[in-house]
Amino acid sequence: MRSTSTDRLVTLLLVLVSIMLVGMLTTSWRVVLYPYLVVIGVMILLGVGKRRDHDKVLMGLGVGVTLVYFALYIWLDIAMIPDLGSSTDLVAGVVPTTAIYFFAIWPFGLVVAGLYALLHRRIMSDDGPGAGTGQQYDGTADSGEVNA
Amino acid sequence: MNTTIIIIAAAYLAVVLLIGLWATGKTKTSGDFYIAGRSLGVFVMAIAVFSSIQSGFGVVGGTSTVTAGGYGFVSGVMIATPLGFAITWLLIGKRMMGVGDMGEMYTVGDVAELRYRSPAARGVMGVAVVLGVLGYLGTQVLAMGIVVAAIFGVSTTTGAIIGMSVLGLYVIGGGILAGVYTDLFQGVLMLVASLVAFYYAVDSGGGISEITRTLQQENPELASPFGLSPLVTIPCWIFLFSLGGSAQPHGLTKFLMLRDRRSLRWGPLISGTGYAITTLMVIGIGSAVSVLTIRGEFPVLDSPDESFTSYLTEFTPPIVAGLVIAGLLAAIMSTGSSFLTLGAASVIRDIPRAFNVRIERELLWSRIAVFALLVLSTAFALYIDNVVALLGTFGWGTFAASLFPALVLGMVWNGGTKQAAISSAIVGIVLNFVLEVGAKYDFTPLPDGVVIGAFTLAVTLIVYIGVSMATRGRSGDSLADPRLESVIDGGALEAPAPATPVRAS
Numbered sequence: 001m002r003s004t005s006t007d008r009l010v011t012l013l014l015v016l017v018s019i020m021l022v023g024m025l026t027t028s029w030r031v032v033l034y035p036y037l038v039v040i041g042v043m044i045l046l047g048v049g050k051r052r053d054h055d056k057v058l059m060g061l062g063v064g065v066t067l068v069y070f071a072l073y074i075w076l077d078i079a080m081i082p083d084l085g086s087s088t089d090l091v092a093g094v095v096p097t098t099a100i101y102f103f104a105i106w107p108f109g110l111v112v113a114g115l116y117a118l119l120h121r122r123i124m125s126d127d128g129p130g131a132g133t134g135q136q137y138d139g140t141a142d143s144g145e146v147n148a
Numbered sequence: 149m150n151t152t153i154i155i156i157a158a159a160y161l162a163v164v165l166l167i168g169l170w171a172t173g174k175t176k177t178s179g180d181f182y183i184a185g186r187s188l189g190v191f192v193m194a195i196a197v198f199s200s201i202q203s204g205f206g207v208v209g210g211t212s213t214v215t216a217g218g219y220g221f222v223s224g225v226m227i228a229t230p231l232g233f234a235i236t237w238l239l240i241g242k243r244m245m246g247v248g249d250m251g252e253m254y255t256v257g258d259v260a261e262l263r264y265r266s267p268a269a270r271g272v273m274g275v276a277v278v279l280g281v282l283g284y285l286g287t288q289v290l291a292m293g294i295v296v297a298a299i300f301g302v303s304t305t306t307g308a309i310i311g312m313s314v315l316g317l318y319v320i321g322g323g324i325l326a327g328v329y330t331d332l333f334q335g336v337l338m339l340v341a342s343l344v345a346f347y348y349a350v351d352s353g354g355g356i357s358e359i360t361r362t363l364q365q366e367n368p369e370l371a372s373p374f375g376l377s378p379l380v381t382i383p384c385w386i387f388l389f390s391l392g393g394s395a396q397p398h399g400l401t402k403f404l405m406l407r408d409r410r411s412l413r414w415g416p417l418i419s420g421t422g423y424a425i426t427t428l429m430v431i432g433i434g435s436a437v438s439v440l441t442i443r444g445e446f447p448v449l450d451s452p453d454e455s456f457t458s459y460l461t462e463f464t465p466p467i468v469a470g471l472v473i474a475g476l477l478a479a480i481m482s483t484g485s486s487f488l489t490l491g492a493a494s495v496i497r498d499i500p501r502a503f504n505v506r507i508e509r510e511l512l513w514s515r516i517a518v519f520a521l522l523v524l525s526t527a528f529a530l531y532i533d534n535v536v537a538l539l540g541t542f543g544w545g546t547f548a549a550s551l552f553p554a555l556v557l558g559m560v561w562n563g564g565t566k567q568a569a570i571s572s573a574i575v576g577i578v579l580n581f582v583l584e585v586g587a588k589y590d591f592t593p594l595p596d597g598v599v600i601g602a603f604t605l606a607v608t609l610i611v612y613i614g615v616s617m618a619t620r621g622r623s624g625d626s627l628a629d630p631r632l633e634s635v636i637d638g639g640a641l642e643a644p645a646p647a648t649p650v651r652a653s
Contacts, residue, residue, distance in 0.1 A: 007563055009168040010563065021606045024606065027378070027380045039391070065501045092356070094371070097372055115415050
């Protein structure tokens, strides 16, 4: 049977979740967390459907969200090495590690929700003649008409 | 309790009953009862999703967890959930609306049978939902009993009966239509209550910086984002509550109620923002109580779960306490109403249809089922607490582990098979039950800090994908309906119908 891009993403998901399971059994929090950040991107790419194959913006959404989460958690990870919560420097009233979490990682979840709204037409567009243009295909495969 | 608080709580209950009365007049069919006649717009649906997801457990349990262990619960559970809304809308929003266009889709069981052409898959999903519903309802009964008793000065039993009676009155009559519109009212109430509570909590702690300094002096980890939680717990929670959120049936079925596709657009932002605002209440009150306790200014409590209501009655004006306690009642009732209709749907539709039995006069029997669930869950909670303790293990984690692979991954990947759906759901139910009940009897095979629901979700994902790969391509596993294939691929909802209609069963 010919493998599709969805099959490959699901296989990647299987590998990532297996690594996370090993992380849980060895109580290695980074081995659970970092593969999961890739899982988030995989889920976004699965969610947008086959349009990801010819819409670079939607492909970029999945990859970009994972990269930003990676950057934020690595920043947090580095900040946690010398100091978990005893810093005398406060950022908006909280310690720097909590500030990274509350003021960057937390809002980014809402940014992803905002990106969903922003890219809604592309995401909702069907895999027809309008594919890749962000325009709405009306479901009539033979008409070739695209609803803007 | 103070008269002002009693008046506000009574007014809240009266408004909820009035909405229920209005919805009862609108509910004419089982389609109205279960999916509100597919009439919802984005605002009502998105607020209903966040208010039903934000339960009494999140508010009361979250507050006491912050008080006892710092911000770990907030960072792991409550900050992951808004991301979960975005993932949910991306994964299933368009697809659930698509399958809703393909026939009479009221329940997760209906979707499972359509997706896998398997009554057995429907039945297993129905059983998972019923077990979870009884567990969730049992905990809501207990929470309701404590809150109503505290407000009106009655016993916990009487409080639970009063609260469940109000809930029953509006759900039996108005079904999910009453549920979502009371959720809308309750959600808005929770938002206002959360902002007010956060302001007072920060103020009584002496400001954010002062709260942080006091926590640092007690234990620096209390001021850190992960608090006293084991580090491995945090990513487990993030995984379970962001990804597992897509498989909560009280959120999932609400996509079947939407009027049109455009309604999806702002949903995750509205739900996520609403949930984030209610998280402020948990952070604020939890850390304020922690600081006040360190300073010796907070009364000694019998149970950490009392910290939420004790703080409000002792440290805020009665009007604020009344508003926030009404908001807490709202959190409990909005979750309870969703689960009552979900449970009735499984009992009346999913489980009988798994055995090819169709219930006639579905609306009448659904109302009877809601009443029976109310009586059962109240009786279990008040008189057979061991049953609630056992059923209470069927909650978020069970739904995530048993429903996510089949109903969420299966809706974005046409390679999933019915064997995989059934086996992953059964593994999810059994593994959760064994590990959760085992934990109560010191059977803890998992390393310390690993969250059972996260572990079982990982296992069931592996089971689903593995079994699908092993059984894929066998006769009967292909998707016979091109419309369904198109929906799963994220394509047209209105692809041409097949020449020979394919029956769901």
